[in-house]
Amino acid sequence: MDWMLRDLAEGVPHTRHIVLLSADGLRMAQHGTDPDTADRLAAACAGLQSLAAAVGHEFPHGDGRMRLVVIEVSGGFFYLMAAGPRAYLAVLADEGVDAGLVGQRMRDLVARIGEHLSAPVRSSEPTA
Secondary structure, eight states, X not given: OHHHHHHHHHHSTTEEEEEEEETTSOEEEEESSOHHHHHHHHHXXXXXXXXXXXXXXXXXXXXXXXXXXXXXXXXXXXXXXXXXTTXXXXXXXXXXXXXXXXXXXXXXXXXXXXXXXXXXOXXXXXXX
């Protein structure tokens, strides 16, 4: 999956880190970052998607599912998008990024290959 993430990074100048993660915060793929940073981002994303879902339940006509979280901080932007069954796509970008472009490219990627961006259901049963 790394090539998909590389295409996203190359199509959006100022993209810093891209991580594909499971709903429980495990890194599935990464681009532009080392494994430790990607793991920290994935863990933080699991908490953010949970908080966003809690807020989503406050909308009476919604289904409570998180679709997109955007955080602007001094120095840049953070995007977290639902990317498939039990999978999320996270992008960290410098402040020079075209904020609309990164969101659009993420949506394009998810629409194009979203069914392939999924995390398997984890079983609590030990395997033999």
